[in-house]
Amino acid sequence: MQISSRFTIAVHIFACIDTFQNQEKLTSNFLASSVNVNPVIIRNILSQLKAAGLVKVQRGSGGASLAKSPKEITFLDIYHAVECIENGELFHFHENPSQQCPVGRNIHHVLDDKLQQVQNALENELQKITLADVFKDTKYYIDKESQS
Amino acid sequence: MQISSRFTIAVHIFACIDTFQNQEKLTSNFLASSVNVNPVIIRNILSQLKAAGLVKVQRGSGGASLAKSPKEITFLDIYHAVECIENGELFHFHENPSQQCPVGRNIHHVLDDKLQQVQNALENELQKITLADVFKDTKYYIDKESQS
DNA sequence: TTATGTTGTAATGTCAACCATTACAATTTA
DNA sequence: TAAATTGTAATGGTTGACATTACAACATAA
Numbered sequence: 001m002q003i004s005s006r007f008t009i010a011v012h013i014f015a016c017i018d019t020f021q022n023q024e025k026l027t028s029n030f031l032a033s034s035v036n037v038n039p040v041i042i043r044n045i046l047s048q049l050k051a052a053g054l055v056k057v058q059r060g061s062g063g064a065s066l067a068k069s070p071k072e073i074t075f076l077d078i079y080h081a082v083e084c085i086e087n088g089e090l091f092h093f094h095e096n097p098s099q100q101c102p103v104g105r106n107i108h109h110v111l112d113d114k115l116q117q118v119q120n121a122l123e124n125e126l127q128k129i130t131l132a133d134v135f136k137d138t139k140y141y142i143d144k145e146s147q148s
Numbered sequence: 149m150q151i152s153s154r155f156t157i158a159v160h161i162f163a164c165i166d167t168f169q170n171q172e173k174l175t176s177n178f179l180a181s182s183v184n185v186n187p188v189i190i191r192n193i194l195s196q197l198k199a200a201g202l203v204k205v206q207r208g209s210g211g212a213s214l215a216k217s218p219k220e221i222t223f224l225d226i227y228h229a230v231e232c233i234e235n236g237e238l239f240h241f242h243e244n245p246s247q248q249c250p251v252g253r254n255i256h257h258v259l260d261d262k263l264q265q266v267q268n269a270l271e272n273e274l275q276k277i278t279l280a281d282v283f284k285d286t287k288y289y290i291d292k293e294s295q296s
Numbered sequence: 297t298t299a300t301g302t303t304g305t306a307a308t309g310t311c312a313a314c315c316a317t318t319a320c321a322a323t324t325t326a
Numbered sequence: 327t328a329a330a331t332t333g334t335a336a337t338g339g340t341t342g343a344c345a346t347t348a349c350a351a352c353a354t355a356a
Contacts (some may be wrong), residue, residue, distance in 0.1 A: 001149035001314075002233055002240040004343065009242050011259060015251045027302065034249040035242060038345050043303060049216070060353025061304045083340095085150055089157070092150040092314095094157050094183060101182040103163045106289040110282060111159060118273045125269035129262050141254040149342075151315070175331065184317050191332060207332045208324025232313095240343095 006082040009035050009131040010045050010133060014073070015058075017064055018135045020140065027062040045082060052081035070131035079126050154230040155285050158193050159282060162221075165203070165212055166283045167290065170233035174208040193230060218283050224274035238267040 012035050016099055017026055028046065032039040042065070046064055049055045054073055057064050081090060093111070098104035160183050164276055165174055172178055176194065180187040197203045202221055205212050214221070228236060242258070246252035 001231075001342095003238055004149060005240045005242040008239060008255075008259060008263075009245050011235050012242065012245065012251065015255060016249075029302085034246050034252045035166065035248050035253070036244045037242065039303095040305085040346070041344065043305085047304070051236045058302070058353075059351075060301065061187070061355095062302050073333085078338095083149075086265065089244060090151055092153045094153040094160065096184045097160065098184050101164075102290045102293065103160065103167050103286065104182045104184070105183050106286060106293070107156075107160050107163060109289045110163065110285045111156060114223070114277050114281070115156075117277070118270065121273035122266065122270045123170060125266045129265070133262070134258055138251065138254060141257045142250045145250065145254070149313095153316085177331085188317070188332095188334085189315070189333085195333070205332070207322075208330065210324090210325095210331050234313075 002081060002117075003079070006045055006048075007079060009037065009041070010049060010082050011075075011076050011131075013042065013049075013064070014066075014078075014131050015134055017066060018070070019138060021065065026064045027100055031064075047085075048081050050080070052077065054078070054081060066131075070135050070145045073131045074127045075129040076126035079123075079127050088119075090122060091115045130147065151227070152231060154193055154196075155227060157185065158190070158197060158226050158230050159279075161190065161193065161212070162214075162279050163212060163282055163286045166218070166279075167286060169213065170178075170216045173210050173286075174257075179212075182281075186198075196229050196232075197226070200225065202226065202229060216277075218279035221279045222275045223277040224271055227271075227274050238270060239263045 001005065013031055014033050016031055020026060020030075028039040028042040031042045046055060046057050050057050050067075054067055054077060055064050056067050093108070093115075097107050161179055164165070164179055164182055168174060176190040177186040181189045183190065194203060194205050198205050198215075202215055202225060203212050204215050209289075241263075245255050
C-alpha cells in the first residue's frame with residue numbers, strides 16, 4: 001500500500017503557509033483551493049499537525065502558522081503526525097502464524113529485526129529532509145517562473 | 149498505510165520451502181496451516197511470486213520450490229512481486245493541485261525528487277536483505293529450540 | 297453585544313484494497 | 327481413469343481514504 005496523500009497535502013499546506021503568510025489569510029478554504037480538495041480535509045490534516053505541535057491554528061479569525069522553525073520540522077514529524085498506524089509500524093505482520101509449526105513459531109524471531117532495519121532506513125531518510133529544504137526550493141521555482 | 153501482510157506471508161512461505169523441502173509435500177494446504185490463513189491466499193501469493201520468477205509451482209502433484217538461489221532473492225524482489233502499486237510508487241501524491249496557485253503549480257517540482265530519495269532509501273535497504281539471511285536465521289532458531 | 301467568519305467535528309456516502317471463503321475448471325501423477 | 331492439487335473467478339465482510347453536508351464552538355470587528 002501507499003503512504004496516504006495526507007502526507008503530500010500536509011507538505012503542500014506548509015509550503016502555502018510560508019509562501020503566503022503575509023499576503024493572504026490562510027483559511028482552510030484558501031488552502032483547499034490550492035491543494036484542490038475539500039476544506040474539511042484540510043481542517044482535519046491541520047488538526048493532526050496541530051496535535052503533533054507543528055502548527056498553530058486560529059479559530060474565528062482564521063489562519064495557520066508554524067509552531068516551530070522550518071529547520072526543526074522534518075518529513076518524519078509530518079509522516080508521524082498524519083499517518084495513523086499503530087506504533088508507526090511499516091509492515092503488517094500476518095496475525096497468527098501456527099505455533100505448531102517450527103517455522104511459524106520462529107518467524108517473528110527471524111523477521112522482526114530485519115523489518116525494523118528497513119523501517120529505520122525509511123525513517124532516517126524522512127528525518128533528513130526538513131521544511132527549510134521545501135521552502136527554499138519552493139521560492140526557487142516560484143522566482144524562476146516570474147523571470148521568464 | 150502499512151505494507152500488506154502478503155509480504156511477511158511470502159517470506160514465511162520461503163522459510164517453509166527451505167525448512168521442509170525434503171520432508172513434506174509443500175502444498176498450499178500445508179503452507180496455509182503454517183501461516184494460518186486460507187489456502188487460496190497462499191495460492192494467490194505463490195502466483196505472484198511465480199509471475200516474478202522467484203518460485204516454481206507444480207500443479208497436480210503439488211509443491212513449490214525456489215526458482216533462484218536464496219542469495220539472489222532479495223526482500224525488494226519479494227516486495228515488488230507482492231505489493232501491487234503502480235510504478236512501485238511509495239507515496240500517493242494528491243491528484244490535482246491547483247495550476248492557478250504558484251505553490252500548486254510547483255509542488256511537484258519541489259517534492260518529486262525528495263519523495264524519490266526516500267523511496268530509494270527504502271528500496272536500497274530491502275535489497276540488502278536476501279533469503280539466504282532468512283534461511284540462516286530460521287535454521288539457527290529451530291536448532292536452538294531442539295537443544296533445550 | 298451582535299453579526300460574521302472561521303475552525304472543529306460528527307455523520308454519511310462512495311470507493312478501493314485486503315483478507316476470507318466457496319466452488320469448480322485445469323492439470324498432473326499414480 | 328481416479329485422486330490430488332493448483333489456478334482463478336465470484337462473493338462477502340471489514341477497514342481506510344477521501345468527499346461532502348451540516349452545525350456547534352469560538353474569535354473578531356463593528
